[in-house]
Amino acid sequence: MVKVFERPKALADVPTHYCPGCTHGIIHRLIAEVIDELGIVDKTIGVAPVGCAVLAYNYFTCDMQQAAHGRAPAVATGIKRVCPDSAVFTYQGDGDLASIGCAEIVHAAARSEQITTIFVNNGIYGMTGGQMAPTTLPGDKTTTSPYGRDTSKQGFPIRISEMLATLDGPAYIARVSVHNVANIVRARKAIKKAFEYQLAGKGFTLVEILSTCPTNWGITPIEALNKVKSEMLPYFPLGEIKDIEAGEKK
Amino acid sequence: MVKVFERPKALADVPTHYCPGCTHGIIHRLIAEVIDELGIVDKTIGVAPVGCAVLAYNYFTCDMQQAAHGRAPAVATGIKRVCPDSAVFTYQGDGDLASIGCAEIVHAAARSEQITTIFVNNGIYGMTGGQMAPTTLPGDKTTTSPYGRDTSKQGFPIRISEMLATLDGPAYIARVSVHNVANIVRARKAIKKAFEYQLAGKGFTLVEILSTCPTNWGITPIEALNKVKSEMLPYFPLGEIKDIEAGEKK
Amino acid sequence: MGKVTFTEERCKGCELCTTVCPVKIVVMADKINSKGFRPATVSDMKKCIACAACARICPDAVIEVEK
Amino acid sequence: MGKVTFTEERCKGCELCTTVCPVKIVVMADKINSKGFRPATVSDMKKCIACAACARICPDAVIEVEK
Amino acid sequence: MGERILMKGNEAIGEAAIKAGCRFFFGYPITPQNELPEYMSRRMPQVDGTFVQAESEIAAINMVYGAAGAGARAMTSSSSPGISLKQEGISYIAGAELPAVIVNIVRGGPGLGGIQPGQGDYFQSVKGGGHGDYRLIVLAPANLQEAVDLVTEAFDLADYYRNPVLILGDGLLGQMMEPVEFKATKLRELPAKEWATNGLRNHGGKTNIINSLVLDPHGLEEHNIRLQEKYARIVEAEQKAEIVDCDDAELAIVAYGSTARIAKTAVTQLRQEGLKVGLIRPISLWPFPVKDFEKVIPTVKSFLTVEMSAGQMVEDVRLTVNGCKPVYFYGRMGGIVPAPEEIAAQVREILGGAK
Amino acid sequence: MGERILMKGNEAIGEAAIKAGCRFFFGYPITPQNELPEYMSRRMPQVDGTFVQAESEIAAINMVYGAAGAGARAMTSSSSPGISLKQEGISYIAGAELPAVIVNIVRGGPGLGGIQPGQGDYFQSVKGGGHGDYRLIVLAPANLQEAVDLVTEAFDLADYYRNPVLILGDGLLGQMMEPVEFKATKLRELPAKEWATNGLRNHGGKTNIINSLVLDPHGLEEHNIRLQEKYARIVEAEQKAEIVDCDDAELAIVAYGSTARIAKTAVTQLRQEGLKVGLIRPISLWPFPVKDFEKVIPTVKSFLTVEMSAGQMVEDVRLTVNGCKPVYFYGRMGGIVPAPEEIAAQVREILGGAK
Amino acid sequence: MILDVIMAGFGGQGVMLMGQLLTYAGMVDNKQVSWMPAYGPEMRGGTANCTVIVSDAPVGSPVVSEPKAVIAMNLPSLDKFEPLVKPGGVLIYNSSLIHRAPTRTDVRLIAIPANEIAAELGNTRVANMVMLGALLAATEAVSTSAVEAALKKALPAHRQDLLPLNLEAIARGRELVK
Amino acid sequence: MILDVIMAGFGGQGVMLMGQLLTYAGMVDNKQVSWMPAYGPEMRGGTANCTVIVSDAPVGSPVVSEPKAVIAMNLPSLDKFEPLVKPGGVLIYNSSLIHRAPTRTDVRLIAIPANEIAAELGNTRVANMVMLGALLAATEAVSTSAVEAALKKALPAHRQDLLPLNLEAIARGRELVK
């Protein structure tokens, strides 16, 4: 018998602390698969955020740094400038990247920093117990939008990928999802392309991944995948939003 | 004889510290003219940035706050939430708004904070003596891009107006210029529209104004206006970039 | 014919794998693992077509697939 | 016929006003004000059409225009 | 009011702020203070107040600057790393002399550290984590009732002196539940906010300016001298401490906040053993309660400072005792809360050694 | 090397860093340190180094974290408000034990303050403006030659102890020109950076992790204990001070940085008048040069601390003198640089009063 | 000190609420009380616990290292907290879910088949109340009327009909200890 | 102390460079030297000034409140710095641009028509060198050869042809004082 599917080597052989059914786990595995496939584990340096993925430094077998909340792109800039031949990636949640770290991601993108950002958009602050994120959908209840996100006081969700795509710096920006197997396969392709572009020195790359937080959404993992499909997708359309090899797409 | 043109009342009757020919002065006057015309000096609160316009609090006759570098939109948020019936504006340079204050402006826009931002884009850090700004044109020499801005290391200029226009929050975003009289008149109209939208509660408004820095550009004021026209306009196209009353334009 | 192996102790019982099997053989077991979760298992291995859908959606890399 | 008045002490001699006058009567004076700048002035007021272009471009609100 | 309500610390602080008339809260999530912004997000809309989840702690403190400058009672809260981010803003608020209340529910540091209770931010709070010569009034409640009372007091002090006030709590205080009572207190006449930038129409047409920039060094020195004079008035008038059983004490434990309530248990145990031990509990960390120390220094033979840190407040104790008596230190770090027994053991060792 | 070159302070610091092997500079403009990033933007490309103008001081310090974590000699600089913004990042760097050099060219505060020289950031520098129990090694040069020498030393100390080092200058030091000489010095064997995250291929395949999070409080306490042990080693080994004319001194002026060079002129003047006055100039502000003080405390009768602040280092002087001798203070603020005559006058008054 | 107790169990077993009820009851009885949760980022999915103190004197530390009583709703909780009970104290464990016997000999051991009794009462969610009943019987820390008052307060307006069920559960727990 | 001097003028008059030259010359002469600019956000358009110290002993404060010498290149500078000159010191002012006489009687006053002399030499930009020459003659702070060395160093490679002109200007300044 041959192995059709096995745990990637770049994923450390330890259990994770993620809640049951949390798609952070899928995304971790996809990154590890890409690192394995490209054979770059010995020259990859990952940057863990502050967020549920803060312990990501325990889950990848490449070198890792843990960054201050929102500052992963700056930390990655420091690393990449020192190690220009490495593959440097940041792994960031929507609170981390779109809220407190907004300036850092915009400027890493504008500088066309040669890094890959994996942006895990689950529309909530998972780690701190379910507060509103910049990407929380209008009307959604969270612990800091207890009456539902009121856009007149609490603003509108930010579409980070579209926003960054207005810049000249990024080489590749895609929004993908992991709510079913077909999309997981597509997500993996996007991550791979992002790493390949980085290795080819094409510029800044970012893959936004729609993800779940069953715990703080207060629903089951299966229901959570359905919510991604039925509620998040309409607001956050999937696709390659910028690809310098292909011109702008939508 | 009748007065065809006189110093607006909202502009304090004091000399400014701006260099000869610096268009910060024109922009100040336009804001004051709009405040006069709308008759709102007694309910306007302005926020001065850190930048050459730091002393703006001395130049307007309305109430003023001086904000930490880049944080004017947050300060304005605080003011506006306390005084919802007032007209609150921030006056910010490109270093202040597009660099250190990038998160604050994105989020004020996303929240659709009911304020008006006057964004003075002169492509340089005027106050600190001519360092590179996020809007410095590729190839331009500044004291921190002494060999000319190298986009491969120092990134690409950010088009703030286009970037913010991807958000659902803003009601009005326009880019204008003050390099000649016709454009000065247009700039005034845009500022007025922004204030009117704010007063009508339509949402966040921003007017980006291309401006000069003869001192740090190292050219005469007249040459500086020409540089705006010939070099900045191609990179920063003028127009109403977002107007919720009219749909998106370009 | 395929063969799937579960690292049962790592399973968190999220049930996602049960939703994607084209031949509907991934089910929840009738036991609790040492972490207190009800792990997933395969009801009828012979039917497995080794498509790896279950493995791909598992957030905890619990599943290995052979053919 | 228009009339333009310069608050001469506020003029910084930037010369911007001299570039916009449709009748080309705004010129730099042959003196230095107390701030050390050469102020602008009007060479032939009779020609002024009170268009206020000079006033509009002046960064220092030096110019008032009457008609 | 008058009723005792069982509340979580973070929520009790929030409710106390609302009772004190605070209608503007700007915050950002961070453990272990999350229940405070969460509570405000529920309560503020009910009282016509404003809750804004800012994009960051920096934005939050600058929103407080704007709101306080416009004349409102405004507040923000965070925990250690988030408070570090606010340092520039705090220095601005102090420089511009704005009244505001800041809550720090301290966790273990440095860096990302941990999320269990800590007291490692004492230096940052009382010496100035930000730049320049400024002072925060720093109040450290030891239980929830005191937290509630001090929040009220904090808003009054802030308005009275036009100075930011920091409530220094910790994860223990933030997370625990205790009964509290919301009392209506009024200690001072507060000046009208004639300086507020809320539009000329609201203050007689004179332009108001909120600012901390003074380019002329002589002007800036004068501004600083005025600030220092104000700080001297605060030092004179606002020292607060609790002294327990110090009259005949051979040794006084010095502790603040959660550590102090544990130390109190230790004192009770030690007294039962017949050891003459007292407690000095600074309530105002700045101004440091020097006057209270002066009362006990003549009679107490030694001091043991206990902190959940490597030793920070102990410096102020040493400065106050100024070499007259030995000052010992016992600290736990990383989120470890010392047990009463541990503290008692330290005391026994010192007293044993002293005999 | 060996040649004396006339340079501006900010530029001399930059060149010294480059000579020390620093190839990564991340900065953001702010007066009065602008010439430092500007110099780096010119020089780094010439030496195959990297200059990045970060989007903010926060980004800059976090770039330093990343670069230092990857094993490079990295540096950032700013002035007071910008340094306040870096406090979270500094706490992280200290917590993750990364070697890095940070330069603060202090100006007048608080808030936006002014841009003339100040020393109001002493507390922030030595007590920890960030959260948690951590320490920076803080070095305060009094002239440009010393600035150059201390920058070299700073990089070595940082690497040796895996600890951030802060160079505390001020606008005077940053803006003035003096001749400097770049000497090749090598005081210590430095350990290899086996912990650097520069890719497994560069360090034998074991995963390296740069981190300051320890969720288990016992683990975090252990981490803190290790840090404190390191700090104790630094306190033991790295105190630096200059003592001038203290042998027979009735009064010793205590001053650091620019103020110390002015105080030195005052000492010369006073000695000419026949007054027995000396100077203690702390060079390492943390660790505070307690050992040097101990040498003079037995004989010197009183101390006068002079600072461009409302009185910050004077607390460490008091802690060191511990009540044995009177400690006086004289300070100017807002960017005013005290003149030697002013300082001399203070001394005369004290000595007159003492007689 | 009248009582300090650690209550522990799975996330959904209602240990936090049980603790708050006891705390509130103590308050009704005019005692000094405190409730302290164990908090952490890993609380989800894992076990939850809280510490309650009911006392005559002001509460010192709201966390205790040697509680007089422990309620263990599941095995991990028993494993973790059994060693901590103060000698002479009481350890109450949920024998419906815990199939190993505690090994301590210096404390009072009380096995309560809480889930089964709750199921008998028709609602497995009141297992925590059964345990609380046992604790009340074993320690007499607070009065019955205070618990009733606390329960009334804790139940939202539209759930007041659950009051009898909860009181019944507490009573059943009590009985098993007498 | 050999000399402390404040040099002041309009932005374009080269006072900063003049100060640096003197400083460099002092260094060549193996003196202790320092140069300190007045810096501020308003420097543009306004006046510029710097303080130079040449000394035998290490330089204390690089800023001085009572300089031994002042060079005033324009009227605002004279207005600002005339009062500061130390009694017995020297005040050198540019009589080409300054048409009022200084009022101090306790210092040596030297009027230098710097712009006119520079114009005579064919380049108004060397007015600063004329003033420097006057200062050197009045104070003898540094040697002529040191100034020459400093000038060589200061002029960029493609401007070394300006050396004679600058030396000439200095010489003319010197002459006016002798």
Ligand SMILES: Cc1ncc(C[n+]2csc(CCOP(=O)(O)OP(=O)(O)O)c2C)c(N)n1
């Ligand atoms: C400076 C700072 N502010 C706030 C926090 C608290 N904090 C930790 S994680 C987090 C947000 C996590 O949300 P997100 O980035 O969306 O990640 P998720 O957990 O949802 O994956 C916050 C605010 C912190 N650690 N540091």
Ligand SMILES: Cc1ncc(C[n+]2csc(CCOP(=O)(O)OP(=O)(O)O)c2C)c(N)n1
């Ligand atoms: C936190 C902080 N960082 C840096 C500075 C220094 N600083 C003052 S103004 C300025 C930039 C000014 O540029 P811009 O915003 O473009 O305004 P301009 O002067 O060009 O109008 C900077 C970096 C500061 N005062 N505070």
Ligand code: SF4
């Ligand atoms: S809290 Fe949400 S995002 Fe975090 S691990 Fe749990 S499910 Fe995932």
Ligand code: SF4
């Ligand atoms: S420095 Fe530039 S932006 Fe600033 S006032 Fe002068 S010309 Fe204007």
Ligand code: SF4
């Ligand atoms: S590999 Fe495919 S067929 Fe086999 S169990 Fe998994 S999902 Fe079902």
Ligand code: SF4
């Ligand atoms: S998807 Fe994985 S973790 Fe979830 S039930 Fe299936 S095997 Fe278990």
Ligand code: SF4
């Ligand atoms: S008003 Fe018009 S015509 Fe008259 S001087 Fe000005 S620009 Fe010329």
Ligand code: SF4
């Ligand atoms: S535009 Fe104004 S400041 Fe400029 S020269 Fe004309 S009048 Fe003077």
Ligand SMILES: [Mg+2]
């Ligand atoms: Mg999230």
Ligand SMILES: [Mg+2]
């Ligand atoms: Mg600018």
